[in-house]
Amino acid sequence: MMTAFFASEFFANWRRNGSAIAGSVILVIFAVIVVFGPWLVWQDPYDVAGLDLMDSYKPPAWLPGGDPRFPLGTDGQGRDVLAAIIYGTRISVLIGVSAMICSLVIGTFVGLVAGYFRGRLDGLIMRIADIQLSFPSMLIALFLMSAFGTGIDKVLIALTAVGWVVYARTVRGQTLSESGREYVQAARVAGLRNAKIIRRHILPNVTTPLIVVATVQVGTFILIEASLSFLGVGVPITQPSLGLLIKNGFDVLFSGLWWVSVFPGLFIMALVFGINLFGDFLRDELNPRLK
Amino acid sequence: MTAMLEVEKLEQKFDVSGGLLDRLSFSGGRILSPRRVVQAVNGVSFDVQQGEVLALVGESGCGKSTVAKTIARIHNPTGGTIRIDGQEVQGLSDRELLPVRSKMQMIFQDPYASLNPRQRVRDIVAEPLLEQTGNRAEARDKTEALLARVGLNAEHAGRYPHQFSGGQRQRIGIARALSVNPRLIIADEPVSALDVSIQAQILNLMMDLRDEFGLAYLFISHDLSVVHHIADRVAVMYLGFMVETAPRDTLFAMPRHPYTRALLSAAPTLDPAKKARQIELTGEVPSALSLPSGCCFRTRCPFAWDRCAAERPALRDTGDGQQVACHLIDEPERDKP
Amino acid sequence: MKDMTETLLRVDDLRTHFHTFAGTVKAVDGVSFSLAKGEIMGLVGESGGGKSVVGFSILGLIDSPGRIESGQILFDGEDLAKASEDRMHKIRGKEIAMIFQDPMTSLNPLHPIGRQMDEMLRLHTDLDARGRRARCIRMLEDVGISQAEDRLDSYPHQFSGGMRQRVVIAIAMLAEPRLIVADEPTTALDVTIQAQILKLIRRQVREHGASMILVTHDLAVVAEMADHITVLYCGKVVERGPTRQVIDDPRHPYTAGLIASIPDPSDRKHRLDQIPGAVPDIRKLPRGCNFRDRCPRAQALCAEREPDLETQEPGRSAACHFPVEGGGT
Ligand SMILES: Nc1ncnc2c1ncn2[C@@H]1O[C@H](COP(=O)(O)OP(=O)(O)O)[C@@H](O)[C@H]1O
Ligand SMILES: Nc1ncnc2c1ncn2[C@@H]1O[C@H](COP(=O)(O)OP(=O)(O)O)[C@@H](O)[C@H]1O
Ligand code: SF4
Ligand code: SF4
Ligand SMILES: [Mg+2]
Ligand SMILES: [Mg+2]
Numbered sequence: 039m040m041t042a043f044f045a046s047e048f049f050a051n052w053r054r055n056g057s058a059i060a061g062s063v064i065l066v067i068f069a070v071i072v073v074f075g076p077w078l079v080w081q082d083p084y085d086v087a088g089l090d091l092m093d094s095y096k097p098p099a100w101l102p103g104g105d106p107r108f109p110l111g112t113d114g115q116g117r118d119v120l121a122a123i124i125y126g127t128r129i130s131v132l133i134g135v136s137a138m139i140c141s142l143v144i145g146t147f148v149g150l151v152a153g154y155f156r157g158r159l160d161g162l163i164m165r166i167a168d169i170q171l172s173f174p175s176m177l178i179a180l181f182l183m184s185a186f187g188t189g190i191d192k193v194l195i196a197l198t199a200v201g202w203v204v205y206a207r208t209v210r211g212q213t214l215s216e217s218g219r220e221y222v223q224a225a226r227v228a229g230l231r232n233a234k235i236i237r238r239h240i241l242p243n244v245t246t247p248l249i250v251v252a253t254v255q256v257g258t259f260i261l262i263e264a265s266l267s268f269l270g271v272g273v274p275i276t277q278p279s280l281g282l283l284i285k286n287g288f289d290v291l292f293s294g295l296w297w298v299s300v301f302p303g304l305f306i307m308a309l310v311f312g313i314n315l316f317g318d319f320l321r322d323e324l325n326p327r328l329k
Numbered sequence: 330m331t332a333m334l335e336v337e338k339l340e341q342k343f344d345v346s347g348g349l350l351d352r353l354s355f356s357g358g359r360i361l362s363p364r365r366v367v368q369a370v371n372g373v374s375f376d377v378q379q380g381e382v383l384a385l386v387g388e389s390g391c392g393k394s395t396v397a398k399t400i401a402r403i404h405n406p407t408g409g410t411i412r413i414d415g416q417e418v419q420g421l422s423d424r425e426l427l428p429v430r431s432k433m434q435m436i437f438q439d440p441y442a443s444l445n446p447r448q449r450v451r452d453i454v455a456e457p458l459l460e461q462t463g464n465r466a467e468a469r470d471k472t473e474a475l476l477a478r479v480g481l482n483a484e485h486a487g488r489y490p491h492q493f494s495g496g497q498r499q500r501i502g503i504a505r506a507l508s509v510n511p512r513l514i515i516a517d518e519p520v521s522a523l524d525v526s527i528q529a530q531i532l533n534l535m536m537d538l539r540d541e542f543g544l545a546y547l548f549i550s551h552d553l554s555v556v557h558h559i560a561d562r563v564a565v566m567y568l569g570f571m572v573e574t575a576p577r578d579t580l581f582a583m584p585r586h587p588y589t590r591a592l593l594s595a596a597p598t599l600d601p602a603k604k605a606r607q608i609e610l611t612g613e614v615p616s617a618l619s620l621p622s623g624c625c626f627r628t629r630c631p632f633a634w635d636r637c638a639a640e641r642p643a644l645r646d647t648g649d650g651q652q653v654a655c656h657l658i659d660e661p662e663r664d665k666p
Numbered sequence: 667m668k669d670m671t672e673t674l675l676r677v678d679d680l681r682t683h684f685h686t687f688a689g690t691v692k693a694v695d696g697v698s699f700s701l702a703k704g705e706i707m708g709l710v711g712e713s714g715g716g717k718s719v720v721g722f723s724i725l726g727l728i729d730s731p732g733r734i735e736s737g738q739i740l741f742d743g744e745d746l747a748k749a750s751e752d753r754m755h756k757i758r759g760k761e762i763a764m765i766f767q768d769p770m771t772s773l774n775p776l777h778p779i780g781r782q783m784d785e786m787l788r789l790h791t792d793l794d795a796r797g798r799r800a801r802c803i804r805m806l807e808d809v810g811i812s813q814a815e816d817r818l819d820s821y822p823h824q825f826s827g828g829m830r831q832r833v834v835i836a837i838a839m840l841a842e843p844r845l846i847v848a849d850e851p852t853t854a855l856d857v858t859i860q861a862q863i864l865k866l867i868r869r870q871v872r873e874h875g876a877s878m879i880l881v882t883h884d885l886a887v888v889a890e891m892a893d894h895i896t897v898l899y900c901g902k903v904v905e906r907g908p909t910r911q912v913i914d915d916p917r918h919p920y921t922a923g924l925i926a927s928i929p930d931p932s933d934r935k936h937r938l939d940q941i942p943g944a945v946p947d948i949r950k951l952p953r954g955c956n957f958r959d960r961c962p963r964a965q966a967l968c969a970e971r972e973p974d975l976e977t978q979e980p981g982r983s984a985a986c987h988f989p990v991e992g993g994g995t
Contacts, residue, residue: 388858525885536936554931595861597884599886610861613829
């Protein structure tokens with residue numbers, strides 16, 4: 039299995055593709071941060087008892103007045119910026135990935151049903167999708183969040199409401215073309231019912247293009263969530279994501295205390311950059327038309 | 330003896346006008362453009378006896394596959410009756426159809442598209458049988474035996490379709506069709522996508538299987554030399570109509586419908602010197618969206634006269650099991666180009 | 667009969683290989699043939715035999731990962747295998763035209779056909795606008811398109827498949843090329859349309875005194891069209907000769923097998939003669955003769971040494987250690 043992977047054309051192309059390698063390295067670093075985060079920091083940034091106001095607004099360690107305990111400095115409550123970023127990254131990634139999974143599941147289901155059964159239901163679903171796609175995702179999410187109020191669960195709902203459409207459309211298109219193919223007709227002749235045909239024959243054959251969509255969408259979701267939080271309608275202050283960290287530091291940005299918000303910003307940038315680099319590589323590899 | 334398959338006045342129409350939004354238009358003084366209906370099959374009748382090979386021929390778009398797929402109930406017919414082994418099937422639900430499917434199976438044209446790329450060969454072949462019985466042990470034994478019978482070996486069972494050549498895939502499709510011991514096989518251009526040397530292998534296999542299992546075939550093809558080799562009887566379709574049916578030797582020696590004659594003289598042969606009298610056609614097949622009045626073939630027929638536009642010729646017996654739908658039968662003196 | 671001795675095209679030991687991830691595909695591996703002025707040559711064989719790659723090589727249309735490794739393509743004395751892309755650009759269309767199986771390969775869906783025809787003439791002739799237009803109309807009428815003048819403004823999608831192939835033929839013939847490479851020009855068409863198109867191609871070729879390479883998997887089409895046949899198997903020529911002789915009296919076991927596996931209406935047998943097995947993976951060819959795993963005549967020598975293309979009798983050659991005896995099958 040593993041040796042087959044290393045002998046594959048996929049792996050060979052990856053090895054020759056600088057941006058794919060860079061993207062992968064970034065993603066691995068972030069994966070380590072997400073999985074092992076709590077063990078990487080010496081301070082729990084949200085345990086107020088462990089904070090000391092005496093440490094507030096310390097600059098990064100290499101600047102005059104810096105403290106080696108706080109490599110990237112501290113915020114107004116004496117919280118280690120690096121620790122806050124590591125915790126924030128976990129929340130951002132958690133939200134991005136979970137919202138992607140919810141969107142994927144719901145959108146795929148809707149797309150399969152619409153594409154396989156067609157007819158009025160299909161027309162209705164696709165018109166809803168068209169209307170939704172004529173508004174920027176950010177605007178819809180913002181609107182929903184101002185109706186719901188803050189909370190991780192609410193961010194998830196808002197992102198899923200925005201994100202299912204792209205899967206529904208992709209899957210519907212694939213399903214339309216797959217269900218006209220002869221192997222699906224053969225399944226009907228074999229006597230399979232619709233539900234089984236969809237599950238056993240169509241679903242496995244429509245998923246490949248979703249991998250790319252899903253990868254890139256995690257990046258998009260992380261950015262939308264960050265924007266929502268920055269605007270104060272995202273996650274609550276007790277569970278700050280990277281976006282909220284930027285907002286928290288933004289008030290003091292122009293008083294020379296730049297590190298509180300610039301470092302979370304750089305982390306988001308690196309994360310989304312890595313995701314997109316890797317997504318582009320996947321797109322080239324999995325797109326049969328380019329082969 | 331009941332016929333294995335009887336089709337009467339079979340009709341299949343496809344509405345291709347789409348939803349309301351697709352029909353919205355600002356031309357012709359109306360808001361909704363009229364419905365567009367493909368009249369793919371227009372009242373076709375024929376039967377296939379037990380153990381018989383009936384070949385259905387005609388050019389692409391004439392409705393051969395639609396006939397096949399309607400009989401196999403991939404489509405529901407919009408009109409007419411279909412009897413399989415004496416039982417009417419056109420109104421049956423999916424559940425009621427299941428036992429019928431053990432009598433009738435189908436082989437498809439495209440060796441690449443007709444096998445699910447994500448399924449292993451053993452699962453592909455066992456699928457129809459499992460649907461009938463649910464007995465996995467039996468299905469496994471049967472699958473092994475079938476793969477051997479169609480010329481594949483046991484180690485092939487665990488592979489995926491992309492690891493096989495076109496001819497081998499067609500063998501897999503044949504094994505799948507045989508798994509439920511059907512007595513009627515609908516074969517939609519089973520060798521059209523194959524190279525000639527492979528085509529001969531598959532045709533031989535299909536004929537051996539017929540002798541072995543007493544199969545009846547509805548064999549669809551556009552290749553007349555293949556049809557001549559395999560068929561007991563031949564039915565010729567044009568634009569969704571049946572224009573002529575006859576026993577094989579009669580049809581090839583004495584084709585009566587002008588379209589059949591044109592088809593025979595257009596087919597390239599290895600020995601062009603031996604070719605029959607040429608009827609050359611001009612023009613192309615009209616659209617199935619708007620059929621010509623009268624005879625379906627009149628737009629290309631070198632003999633057509635005014636009666637052909639006014640009156641649709643019915644398929645009529647001309648003796649010796651031959652049936653022809655053409656007004657020339659009444660007025661043979663017009664049979665000179 | 668035209669003078670068939672003057673050679674127009676001579677392909678000599680052509681090797682075109684594709685360097686893919688999974689290994690080198692020797693799609694064309696040492697192919698030689700020559701084509702006289704006014705001759706129609708059928709290039710036949712099963713799919714994957716290298717027929718299309720020969721055609722593309724002649725036109726200089728081999729793209730990466732493919733490459734012409736060696737050999738000569740002498741067109742009127744000039745070696746096209748070494749010609750620059752600029753030079754090939756001038757030759758394509760003007761001197762050598764190509765007709766593909768799918769007419770949309772050569773038509774631009776965004777332009778009316780009149781404009782595409784006009785471009786061709788502007789590039790390769792020095793007719794003025796009025797002359798070009800007249801020529802286009804005449805050409806369309808010639809290939810059997812009625813109301814040609816109105817049809818100049820139609821887009822390719824407004825034609826049926828058979829009509830589109832006619833338009834492609836009209837475009838191909840416009841600049842009066844000396845060589846036409848037709849790659850399965852009628853494979854996608856129905857027999858009655860095929861018959862029309864084949865007749866049209868033959869007439870056009872004969873009237874303009876051009877030569878043609880007709881690439882097809884269909885021996886019956888070749889039997890009706892070609893003067894000579896070249897049979898390819900796994901990238902190599904296995905047999906060459908005048909059409910009737912090759913079909914009535916094939917020398918190479920592969921050619922014989924191909925012909926025998928076509929059902930013959932005048933001699934109906936219960937079982938067809940079949941060639942066992944399938945074309946081998948071209949990346950893993952057997953040692954010795956490529957056909958040996960499927961050949962009924964194979965002997966020990968066939969596994970050891972690859973047969974060379976040898977002259978069997980004047981004008982005929984086959985690459986086989988134990989060719990089928992002459993005198994008809
Ligand atoms: N599912 C479908 N929807 C709409 N039109 C169809 C459908 N299937 C077939 N047709 C049309 O019906 C006609 C007959 O097609 P088909 O049965 O595939 O012909 P053949 O198999 O003889 O080539 C064609 O005009 C085709 O476009
Ligand atoms: N662009 C390509 N890349 C890799 N292999 C190719 C390419 N084009 C053709 N081939 C290979 O070359 C061989 C000959 O192909 P082709 O000339 O198309 O055969 P034919 O026209 O006789 O069917 C095949 O094995 C095919 O897979
Ligand atoms: S009925 Fe008339 S148009 Fe039709 S086939 Fe006969 S002669 Fe031709
Ligand atoms: S060389 Fe041998 S194996 Fe090859 S074709 Fe001739 S007899 Fe057959
Ligand atoms: Mg069909
Ligand atoms: Mg080819």
